[in-house]
Amino acid sequence: MSRRHIISLLMENEAGALSRVAGLFSARAYNIESLTVAPTEDATLSRMTIVTVGSEDIIEQITKQLNKLVDVIKVMDLTEGSHIERELMLVKLRAVGADREEIKRTADIFRGNIIDVTESTYTIELTGAGSKLDAFLEAIDSASIIETVRTGASGIGRGERSLKV
Amino acid sequence: MIFYQFMEATGAEIVVRCLAEEGVEFVFGYPGGAVLNIYDEIFKQNKFKHVLVRHEQAAVHAADAYARSTGRVGVALVTSGPGVTNAVTGIATAYMDSIPIVVVTGQVPTPAIGLDAFQEVDTVGITRPCVKHNFLVKDVKDLAATMKKAFIIAATGRPGPVVVDVPKDVTYHTTDFEYPATVEMRSYSPVVKGHSGQMKRAVQMLLEAKRPMIYAGGGVVLGDASEQLAELTRLLGFPVTNTLMGLGGYPATDRQNLGMLGMHGTYEANMAMQHSDVLLAVGARFDDRVIGNPAHFAREQRRIIHIDVDPSSISKRVKVDVPIVGDVKNVLTDMLALLKQAKEKPDAAALNAWWTQIELWRSKNCLKYNRSSPIIKPQYVVEKLWEVTKGDAFVTSDVGQHQMWAAQYYKFDKPRRWINSGGLGTMGVGLPYAMGVQLAFPDAQVACITGESSIQMNIQELSTCKQYRIPVKVITLNNRYMGMVRQWQEFFYGSRYAESYMESLPDFVKLAESYGHVGMRIDKPEDVEAALKEAFSPALRERMVFMDFQTDQTENVFPMVEGGKGLSEMILAEEL
Numbered sequence: 001m002s003r004r005h006i007i008s009l010l011m012e013n014e015a016g017a018l019s020r021v022a023g024l025f026s027a028r029a030y031n032i033e034s035l036t037v038a039p040t041e042d043a044t045l046s047r048m049t050i051v052t053v054g055s056e057d058i059i060e061q062i063t064k065q066l067n068k069l070v071d072v073i074k075v076m077d078l079t080e081g082s083h084i085e086r087e088l089m090l091v092k093l094r095a096v097g098a099d100r101e102e103i104k105r106t107a108d109i110f111r112g113n114i115i116d117v118t119e120s121t122y123t124i125e126l127t128g129a130g131s132k133l134d135a136f137l138e139a140i141d142s143a144s145i146i147e148t149v150r151t152g153a154s155g156i157g158r159g160e161r162s163l164k165v
Numbered sequence: 166m167i168f169y170q171f172m173e174a175t176g177a178e179i180v181v182r183c184l185a186e187e188g189v190e191f192v193f194g195y196p197g198g199a200v201l202n203i204y205d206e207i208f209k210q211n212k213f214k215h216v217l218v219r220h221e222q223a224a225v226h227a228a229d230a231y232a233r234s235t236g237r238v239g240v241a242l243v244t245s246g247p248g249v250t251n252a253v254t255g256i257a258t259a260y261m262d263s264i265p266i267v268v269v270t271g272q273v274p275t276p277a278i279g280l281d282a283f284q285e286v287d288t289v290g291i292t293r294p295c296v297k298h299n300f301l302v303k304d305v306k307d308l309a310a311t312m313k314k315a316f317i318i319a320a321t322g323r324p325g326p327v328v329v330d331v332p333k334d335v336t337y338h339t340t341d342f343e344y345p346a347t348v349e350m351r352s353y354s355p356v357v358k359g360h361s362g363q364m365k366r367a368v369q370m371l372l373e374a375k376r377p378m379i380y381a382g383g384g385v386v387l388g389d390a391s392e393q394l395a396e397l398t399r400l401l402g403f404p405v406t407n408t409l410m411g412l413g414g415y416p417a418t419d420r421q422n423l424g425m426l427g428m429h430g431t432y433e434a435n436m437a438m439q440h441s442d443v444l445l446a447v448g449a450r451f452d453d454r455v456i457g458n459p460a461h462f463a464r465e466q467r468r469i470i471h472i473d474v475d476p477s478s479i480s481k482r483v484k485v486d487v488p489i490v491g492d493v494k495n496v497l498t499d500m501l502a503l504l505k506q507a508k509e510k511p512d513a514a515a516l517n518a519w520w521t522q523i524e525l526w527r528s529k530n531c532l533k534y535n536r537s538s539p540i541i542k543p544q545y546v547v548e549k550l551w552e553v554t555k556g557d558a559f560v561t562s563d564v565g566q567h568q569m570w571a572a573q574y575y576k577f578d579k580p581r582r583w584i585n586s587g588g589l590g591t592m593g594v595g596l597p598y599a600m601g602v603q604l605a606f607p608d609a610q611v612a613c614i615t616g617e618s619s620i621q622m623n624i625q626e627l628s629t630c631k632q633y634r635i636p637v638k639v640i641t642l643n644n645r646y647m648g649m650v651r652q653w654q655e656f657f658y659g660s661r662y663a664e665s666y667m668e669s670l671p672d673f674v675k676l677a678e679s680y681g682h683v684g685m686r687i688d689k690p691e692d693v694e695a696a697l698k699e700a701f702s703p704a705l706r707e708r709m710v711f712m713d714f715q716t717d718q719t720e721n722v723f724p725m726v727e728g729g730k731g732l733s734e735m736i737l738a739e740e741l
Contacts, residue, residue, distance in 0.1 A: 012352055015301070016289055027294050057480070064477035070298040070318060073352040165351065 004033070005059050006051055006078040006085060006155040008163050012071040013039050013046040020069050021048060030054065030062050034087075034152025045073070045165065049154045051130075074163055082158040088125070089133045090115075091140075092147040095122040099144060110136045121146065129153075174342035176305045176335040177202035180269060183312035185212035186344040189240050191231060191604055192216070193224040197244025198284060199271025202336035216604065216633060219625035221248050223597035225255020226623070228266045230594075230601030232259075233584045234559060236389060238319050239266040239601065245273055245333075246284030249291065254591060256326045257295035261588025262410060263387055265324035267315045274334035275303055288330040297325030305338035313348045322355025323475040324387060355474060359491035359499055367445070367470040367487045368503045374443035375515040376522075377403045380426065383410025383587065384448015384473060384493045386580040391415065393497035394447060400504060401511055404523055406434040408449050410587040413577035418556070423523065424532075427455040428726045429569045432531035432735060435726070437523055439465055439733040446471040448493045451483040452588075453728075459483055461731025472496045531724050531737055532573055540717045541690050543567060543642040546697075547574035550612060550640060553697040558582070558610040561598035563619030564590045566648035569722045571614040593622025599637035600629060610638070610701060617643040617713075618667050627680040630709045638700050639711045641673060644718045652721045656736075677711035686713045 011017050018037055025032045033051040040047045052062060059077065066075045078085075095103050100122070107114060107124050110132065116123035126136055130153055137148065157163065174182065180203050184192060193216045196204045207215050218224040221243045228239030243252045249270050259266050273282040289301045298318050300311045308331070315327040371377060379401075385394050391414050398405045398421055405415050406426040415422050424431035426438055438444070438456070444467050449455070456462045459482050471478075471485040472493055479488040489496055534544045547570050550558070560575050561584040562568040568585055577583045584602060586594045599613035620641055630637065642648075650665040674684030683705060687696045693714065700710040724735040 016293075019290070020293065023293050057484075061477065061481060068475065068477050070350070070353050 002053050002055050004051065004053050004079070006049060006083065006153060007063065007066070007075065008078050008155055009048050009050070009066055009075045010040070010073045010163060010165060011046050011048065011069070012073065013044050014071060017046055017071055018048075020071060021050070021066065024065055024069065025052075028061075028065060030058065034150075036152045036154055042165075047163075049152070051153050073165055076157070076163045078155045078157060081161055083155055083161070084158060085129045085153050085155045086127055087130050087133055087153045088127050088151045089136075090123060090125055090149045091137070091145065092121055092123045093140065094120060094144040094146055096120050099141075103140070103144070106136070106139050110139070112136065172342060173339045175202065175206075175337050175339050176308050176331065177206045177337065179305070179308045179340075179342050180312065180331065180336070181206040181210055182342065183309055183344055184240060185210065187238070187316050189213045189238075191228075192240045192242050193218055193227040193231075193601070194242030195221050195224055195244065195248060197248050197271060199245035199248075199273060199333045200242060200336075202333065203242065203269070203271070203331075215242075216600075217629065218597070219628050220623065221251035222255050222593070223600075223623050223626050223629070225252045225266065225268060226258065226594045226597035227601035227604075228268070229255060229259040229264050230561065230584050230598035231605050232264050232266050234581050234602045235605045236581065238316055239264070241266065241268045243268065244271040244284065245288070246286050248284075249286055249288045253291060253295065256292055256328065258586050258589045258591040258594060259326040260295045260297070262383060262586065263324050264326065265319040266326045267319050268326060268328045270328055270330045272301070272330045272332040275332045276334070278332065288328065292328045295326070296328050297323075299328035299330065301330045301332075302335055303332065305335050305340045308335065308340075309342060309344050310348050313345050314350060317348065317350075318353065323478075356476070356490045357492045357495060359472070359489045359496035361499070363487055363489045364496065364500050364503060367489060368500055368507060370443055370468055370470060370487060371401060371445060371504075372507060372509045372511055374403075375512060376440060376442040376519045377401070377445070377511075377516075378437050378441035378443070379403050379405040379445045379447065380408070380438060380449055381405060381411045381414045381447045382408040382449025385411055385414035388448055388474065388493035389580070390448070390494035390497050391580045393494055393501060397497055397501055397504070400501070402516055403445075403511075404437055404520070406430070406438065408455055408587075409572055409585070411449065412572060412583040413580040416578040417576035418578055423527070425572055426732075428457070429573065429722050429724065431573075432529045432724055432737065433523055433526040435724070435732045435735060436526045439731070442467050444469045446473075446485070447497070448473060450478045450481065453482070456483065457726045457732045457734075458729055461734070464731070529737070533738065534720075538690065538717060541687065541693060541714055543570050543644070543714075543716045543720055544574050545690060546640065546642060546693055546714050546716065547571055547614065549694050549697055550614070551575045553694065553701055554610050554612065558612050559584065559602045559606065561585065561595050561602060561611070561613045563595035563615040563622075564592045565616050565619060566644075566652065566720075566722050567614050567616045567619070567642040569649075570642070575614075592619040595619060596623050596626045596637070596639065599639070600626060600635050603635045603637050604633070613637055613639045615639060615641050616648060617641055617645065617670055617673070618647045624676075627677065627682065627709075627711075630682065631680045634707065636705075636707050636709050639709075641711070641713050642716045643670075643673070643713050644716045644720065645670065646718055649722070655721070656727070673711055673713040677709075682709040682711055684711050684713070686715070688715045
């Protein structure tokens with residue numbers, strides 16, 4: 001049965017590191033829903049969060065193949081344990097007349113912030129699990145959406161569970 | 166060489182000195198603009214020999230064969246751009262068979278990278294999917310450590326090719342040179358020892374087996390574990406089969422060996438695989454040419470123990486019950502110790518019954534062929550080659566029918582004697598492979614079993630053989646067809662032989678002679694043995710001999726498991 005998995009990894013922060021991971025996923029025809037990457041507090045390390053969908057067998061192969069990459073230091077399937085997932089979304093919405101109040105209320109309910117305002121638009125910043133961002137978009141009249149930007153998920157283990165060198 | 170240390174050196178000097186420090190004997194290569202500084206340093210040194218090939222693909226194949234036959238890291242050197250793209254087939258071939266090579270590639274100067282400079286390609290990008298790892302060295306200060314890393318990564322864990330891309334400006338920049346004895350890599354530490362609990366479970370499982378089978382792959386050869394495999398197999402009294410890549414990992418002439426398995430494996434090996442109740446897989450990867458359709462393979466219940474240095478090879482196509490990650494030699498050594506301590510012995514009665522069944526399968530004599538044919542049978546040539554060379558030659562092959570006949574009829578008793586492209590199936594490897602082996606073992610008998618189609622894919626290397634007096638013996642099984650393509654077209658495409666006929670063949674005898682080699686054409690079965698004896702006679706010891714055997718155009722490779730079919734669903738010769 002296919003399930004959504006969030007895989008975190010630490011790798012050497014070197015030129016081409018991202019393409020090694022991205023290349024692996026395309027070469028072996030693995031799904032990739034989102035991928036985020038940035039250096040950690042230790043600038044020699046990159047932390048990557050990959051959201052993928054696959055059966056247990058496929059996910060096992062994905063983690064093994066990622067571990068096999070010479071630059072990869074550690075791999076963790078966050079979905080195997082308790083974890084937190086967050087994604088940032090910026091949405092630009094057409095906001096005129098009565099819609100302005102309605103949109104603001106909806107943003108408040110989802111704990112979003114309006115970070116840019118013009119006469120006819122709002123830009124809202126929203127953070128949460130991917131499903132919450134989806135829910136927000138569902139709640140908004142799709143005709144009013146001008147643009148959405150999502151970062152893809154970042155994840156971290158709960159409590160003592162951590163991914164460190 | 167204390168004198169050398171901490172001396173300023175150019176990048177080009179550093180490359181050359183690193184290779185010398187690694188004890189490299191041969192660098193196979195082809196010069197060009199981006200590597201001229203490196204070639205200038207090669208000119209000034211005498212620590213290793215440079216072998217000039219006629220095409221970069223052959224340089225990588227020759228380095229690859231040097232590695233396969235000696236167990237050491239092979240080295241190739243090519244220029245940027247087309248030098249690299251030509252080398253890619255060689256690199257991918259080595260990658261698929263896990264062969265340790267280091268390929269040093271020239272690159273345009275760092276300020277020109279990305280500007281579509283003359284002879285520029287994104288080498289790291291192009292080679293990424295077919296290397297174990299690759300590096301672009303942008304700073305001469307990193308060069309020595311990178312070279313060290315390349316050799317470590319290539320040779321350890323599951324071996325593989327490593328590319329080191331060196332821009333031209335880096336080759337003339339200078340820095341203090343010191344070759345590190347080793348380099349720590351926090352992200353790279355292959356598992357070496359097997360898990361003791363898993364090994365105990367494995368030994369217990371082997372001792373409980375009623376219908377055991379040992380399936381040994383290329384990992385046994387690459388891991389130099391043949392002795393341990395032989396000891397374990399004999400101690401247990403179990404049947405064993407070798408994959409195409411594993412041939413020689415267990416002596417082919419030993420009674421316990423059922424021969425090669427897989428698409429063109431023996432009837433007894435495939436049947437025993439399919440019907441085994443406990444399967445010990447050693448350094449093998451259950452690939453599509455070996456077990457056929459995995460669903461069909463899973464129909465029979467069996468417990469599987471899988472030893473491999475690469476965790477990603479385990480439970481990839483076939484779920485296993487006892488995975489053991491580790492160096493094959495270490496794991497087998499530890500399992501042998503456990504086995505010797507064990508109070509239980511293998512079930513003799515069950516084993517007897519199993520062997521009786523196996524002998525019944527073996528009595529099918531699935532490799533029989535028509536020995537009274539007035540046309541030369543390709544199998545006969547290989548059998549005679551085995552006799553004439555007393556089973557002790559290094560045999561390289563290209564890809565196709567001749568490769569399968571070589572694997573089936575040349576009985577390899579020693580590891581590292583059979584050199585072929587198993588994973589990628591690269592036509593054209595045979596001749597450069599033979600060159601790499603012969604240079605590594607100048608006194609050995611080296612035969613390249615090939616076909617008239619494959620040999621033409623790197624035939625320019627006849628010139629390299631001339632330059633370095635490389636006395637390989639080329640055995641061309643010439644059936645005027647791309648034989649394996651023709652066979653599939655006969656079986657599965659209604660005998661419509663689309664583009665598989667080799668018209669306009671050269672006169673191979675004259676061609677060989679034009680390079681100063683000995684050419685022979687053999688038309689009749691009764692001349693085969695004498696011709697081979699002559700080719701391998703002391704009189705022609707120093708000569709390269711090109712033998713053009715005119716073989717039966719309609720001969721097919723049997724047994725055969727059709728793609729997608731089950732391992733026990735073989736087509737045998739007499740069924741057609």
